[in-house]
Amino acid sequence: MKKVHNFNAGPCVLPKEAINASIEALKDFVGTGMSVIEVSHRSKEWQAVMDETVALWKELLNIPEGYQVLFLGGGASTQFYMVPMNFMEKKAAYLETGVWAKKAIKEAKAFGEVVIVASSADTTFNYIPKKYTIPTDADYFHITTNNTIYGTEIREDIDSPIPLIADMSSDIMSRPIDVSKYTLIYGGAQKNVGPAGVTFVIVKESALGKVSRYLPTMVNYKTHIDDGSMFNTPPVFSILVMNETLKWVKRNGGVKVMQQRNEEKAMMLYNEIDRNSMFVGTAEKDSRSIMNVGFVMAEPYKDKEEAFMAFAKERGMVGIKGHRSVGGFRASLYNACPKESVEALVAAMQEFEKLNK
Numbered sequence: 316m317k318k319v320h321n322f323n324a325g326p327c328v329l330p331k332e333a334i335n336a337s338i339e340a341l342k343d344f345v346g347t348g349m350s351v352i353e354v355s356h357r358s359k360e361w362q363a364v365m366d367e368t369v370a371l372w373k374e375l376l377n378i379p380e381g382y383q384v385l386f387l388g389g390g391a392s393t394q395f396y397m398v399p400m401n402f403m404e405k406k407a408a409y410l411e412t413g414v415w416a417k418k419a420i421k422e423a424k425a426f427g428e429v430v431i432v433a434s435s436a437d438t439t440f441n442y443i444p445k446k447y448t449i450p451t452d453a454d455y456f457h458i459t460t461n462n463t464i465y466g467t468e469i470r471e472d473i474d475s476p477i478p479l480i481a482d483m484s485s486d487i488m489s490r491p492i493d494v495s496k497y498t499l500i501y502g503g504a505q506k507n508v509g510p511a512g513v514t515f516v517i518v519k520e521s522a523l524g525k526v527s528r529y530l531p532t533m534v535n536y537k538t539h540i541d542d543g544s545m546f547n548t549p550p551v552f553s554i555l556v557m558n559e560t561l562k563w564v565k566r567n568g569g570v571k572v573m574q575q576r577n578e579e580k581a582m583m584l585y586n587e588i589d590r591n592s593m594f595v596g597t598a599e600k601d602s603r604s605i606m607n608v609g610f611v612m613a614e615p616y617k618d619k620e621e622a623f624m625a626f627a628k629e630r631g632m633v634g635i636k637g638h639r640s641v642g643g644f645r646a647s648l649y650n651a652c653p654k655e656s657v658e659a660l661v662a663a664m665q666e667f668e669k670l671n672k
């Protein structure tokens with residue numbers, strides 16, 4: 316197989332071991348003589364995978380009592396409306412830090428009043444607003460912890476006087492978090508914990524059941540709690556790959572070790588961006604993401620963008636094109652992205668500077 320350095324933003328690079336174990340299960344699922352995609356989701360063999368995957372989530376994130384872990388369909392995008400439907404009676408507060416936050420806001424507006432407490436839209440979302448007041452009469456405060464497109468991140472568990480709800484699609488399991496500070500955490504698995512097709516939800520059970528509207532069965536989190544995420548047929552293969560990915564995280568020392576590795580990788584790349592006069596970072600320094608690193612050519616070298624893209628591609632780099640709304644480059648350094656890939660990118664930047672400056 317061709318060796319590449321995969322910096323894709325999502326779906327993203329996954330551990331080879333997790334992919335290989337999933338291939339085995341696709342051929343013969345735990346000795347059943349059937350593929351994992353052929354067995355009944357009501358079988359004891361599948362139930363064991365569900366139970367183990369929930370247990371891995373609880374262990375790796377140190378999830379306290381009273382929280383439920385759900386695996387749903389529909390992507391993080393479905394959570395954009397499930398959240399307000401389950402939690403907003405009249406009013407909700409949102410922090411507008413990017414396109415994903417905007418999409419969440421758009422859906423919430425259909426169910427009540429939305430207060431945007433702060434926004435960084437004025438500068439193409441290149442920073443995380445820090446000075447804002449959370450209205451205490453809102454039903455919840457929604458944040459996007461990592462802004463995948465802009466490379467900005469809230470790297471702490473903030474204090475909120477009202478229930479805190481977070482889209483953690485692209486930084487879940489990248490660092491330890493204090494789950495007790497959140498009422499609900501959700502995300503698509505395909506950024507850091509698995510393939511597309513499964514959405515994780517961590518929800519404080521006691522916070523549910525407080526809205527007066529009718530909730531369609533599939534939209535009600537309680538349905539999925541009551542049926543252990545199997546009210547309907549779950550996305551078995553996606554869950555299985557997520558299970559293997561989390562086992563890999565555990566074998567490698569857990570989320571704390573992921574954090575150390577991720578910080579080391581990000582520092583390596585940010586240091587090069589700051590040192591190399593041909594490139595500049597797009598996010599403000601105090602808002603920089605550890606997961607997605609955005610950079611562009613420095614002003615005098617703007618015309619060299621395509622040349623660097625080709626140069627990097629020749630050296631095996633994949634997925635470093637920046638999102639069309641930001642331009643330039645974006646390297647996503649998720650858990651399974653090896654340090655060697657970052658070293659290769661840094662080496663390419665240094666070599667490019669030598670040849671072109």
Ligand SMILES: *Cc1c(COP(=O)(O)O)cnc(C)c1O
Pocket residue numbers: 325389390391392393415459461462463482483484485502503504506
């Ligand atoms: C990718 C992404 C989403 C959308 O996820 P889907 O599972 O494709 O719906 C939402 N929020 C953030 C922060 C993302 O990075």
